[in-house]
Amino acid sequence: MLKVAILDDYQNAAMDAADWGQLSDVDLMVFDKHLGHDEPAIVAALQPFDIIVAMRERTRFPRSVFEALPNLKMLVSVGMRNLAVDAQAARDCGIDVCGTDMLAYPAFEHAWALILSLTKQITVEDQVMKNGGWQHGFGVGLNGKTLGILGLGRLGKKVATVAKAFDMNVIAWSENLTSERAAEAGVGYVDKETLFREADILSVHLLMSPRSKDMVGAAELALMKPSAYLVNSARGPIVNEAALLDALENKLIAGAALDVYDVEPLPVDHKLRKLDNVILTGHTGFVIREFHQLVYQQSVEDIQAWQTGNPLRLLNPTA
Numbered sequence: 001m002l003k004v005a006i007l008d009d010y011q012n013a014a015m016d017a018a019d020w021g022q023l024s025d026v027d028l029m030v031f032d033k034h035l036g037h038d039e040p041a042i043v044a045a046l047q048p049f050d051i052i053v054a055m056r057e058r059t060r061f062p063r064s065v066f067e068a069l070p071n072l073k074m075l076v077s078v079g080m081r082n083l084a085v086d087a088q089a090a091r092d093c094g095i096d097v098c099g100t101d102m103l104a105y106p107a108f109e110h111a112w113a114l115i116l117s118l119t120k121q122i123t124v125e126d127q128v129m130k131n132g133g134w135q136h137g138f139g140v141g142l143n144g145k146t147l148g149i150l151g152l153g154r155l156g157k158k159v160a161t162v163a164k165a166f167d168m169n170v171i172a173w174s175e176n177l178t179s180e181r182a183a184e185a186g187v188g189y190v191d192k193e194t195l196f197r198e199a200d201i202l203s204v205h206l207l208m209s210p211r212s213k214d215m216v217g218a219a220e221l222a223l224m225k226p227s228a229y230l231v232n233s234a235r236g237p238i239v240n241e242a243a244l245l246d247a248l249e250n251k252l253i254a255g256a257a258l259d260v261y262d263v264e265p266l267p268v269d270h271k272l273r274k275l276d277n278v279i280l281t282g283h284t285g286f287v288i289r290e291f292h293q294l295v296y297q298q299s300v301e302d303i304q305a306w307q308t309g310n311p312l313r314l315l316n317p318t319a
Contacts, residue, residue, distance in 0.1 A: 003071075004303070005049040006030045008058040010265075011287070018296035023303055026051075034265055035059055043068040050074070051306075053299045056082050056102075058264070063089035074098065076302045077315065078295045083208060087316035096306060097315045100298035103291050108158040110285035111203055111233045114257035117279050118229050119201070140200075140227075142166040148199025149187065150215070151206035151234070152177050157185045159203055171195060174206060196223035201231060208235035218243040224253050233285045236261040248275050259285045 004026050006014045012032050014020075020028055029049075035042045043065060046052060050071055054061065056079040066072065066089050073095060077085050080099040087097045117123055120139040128136040147163040149156045152172040160170045164186065171188040173195040182189035196202065202224065206212045216230070216239040224230070230253060232239050241262050247253050255277035261270075264283055272278060298313070305312040 002026045002050040002307075003048050004028050004051040004053065005046060006053045006299075008034055008055040010034075011292075013289075013292040014053075014296050017289075017292035018300050020300060022300055024307075026303070037263075039065060039068075047071065051076070051303060053296075054078065054082070054085065057084045060084045061090070062086050063092075066090050066093045066095060069093075074303070074306050074311075076100070076299045078102075078299070080313065080315065082315075085315075091316040091318065095316075096311050098302040098306065098311050099313045099315050100295045100302065101313075103286070103288070103294060104154060105158070106288045106291060107233060107285045108155045108162075110259060110281070111155070111159050111205070111231060112162055114231050114233060114259065114279060114281070115201055115203065115229075118231065118255055118257040123279055142168055144169070145200040146171060146198050148172070148195045148202045150174060150195065150202060150204045150238075152182060152185060152187060153205060153207070156203075156205035157187075159205065160185055160187050171198060175211070192220075193223060196220045197225075199224065199228055201229045204230075204232040204234045204238055206234055206238055208238065213237045214240045216240060216244075218246070221247040221252060226252065227254050229254055230256040231258075232256070233259040236264070245271055248272075248277055251277070255279075257281075259283055 002025060006028065009030050009032050014030055035045055042059065046069055048071060051074045052072065053076045056077065061075065061084060063086050075085065075090060075095060075097045077097060077099050079102045085097060090097045119142060121137055124136060143166060146169045149160055149170065149172040151174045156172065163170045171190045172182055173190055173192050177189065179189040204216065206215060218240065221243055244256065248256060257279040259281045260283055266272065266282065272280060302312050
């Protein structure tokens with residue numbers, strides 16, 4: 001019987017989201033707590049398993065982990081791109097890595113939920129009302145304001161489309177963006193300094209890479225208006241955490257809304273949890289019911305296909 005581990009199911013959603021009963025000759029175990037970042041502890045917990053279903057970019061699988069798991073034969077990664085999994089190292093160890101499809105829309109919806117919560121002070125007013133109060137403060141209008149988009153890819157373009165419905169001015173920059181591509185999206189193309197200087201709201205939509213790490217640092221935050229907000233629903237390390245903490249603590253910007261962090265889950269004693277000018281969500285931008293149903297049902301399909309010798313959505317085929 002194959003032993004299957006389902007990792008990082010924080011919400012205990014996996015078993016209800018898919019029909020795992022379709023699998024034959026398997027013994028399932030769900031881990032609803034993060035295994036942490038200590039490799040020996042991760043290896044010790046996963047030693048018995050033949051198959052692992054890994055939620056995208058939660059538990060890391062470098063070469064050293066694969067080499068320490070001799071029983072592992074297959075890893076299912078949620079999504080077709082997972083920076084936390086060294087797929088070539090898995091192949092070198094004889095381990096098949098298969099993926100699943102993803103939903104494109106939840107992340108951009110969440111970006112707008114963060115923008116609106118931040119500018120309309122939704123979380124503050126909600127708590128005031130529940131404490132018996134009334135009209136604690138006031139929000140910020142979006143009409144006529146400038147939304148700066150750092151990374152005008154698929155998600156950035158969707159965010160821009162909604163901004164236009166609010167009659168906002170939209171500008172964008174990234175290292176690969178051209179004025180022609182920006183014009184096709186109906187967005188103003190500016191240089192990097194202008195993006196940070198003019199944005200009333202700066203929304204981050206870059207892919208994580210060595211080039212994008214710390215793309216937003218102290219110099220960029222210093223360019224922003226004291227009334228401006230930063231929203232990051234992309235990846236934590238794109239925004240230098242120390243620089244952002246300094247900007248928030250010293251009110252160099254009005255506030256921030258974050259869904260992603262350098263270390264996830266965010267440590268319980270982290271300084272960000274104590275600030276009153278930041279809205280935090282726990283990397284829930286992609287976590288909706290429909291997402292769970294898609295990725296876990298396709299995980300079942302991947303395992304079924306692999307059992308028959310015909311793996312689906314193979315991310316590390318043999319040469």
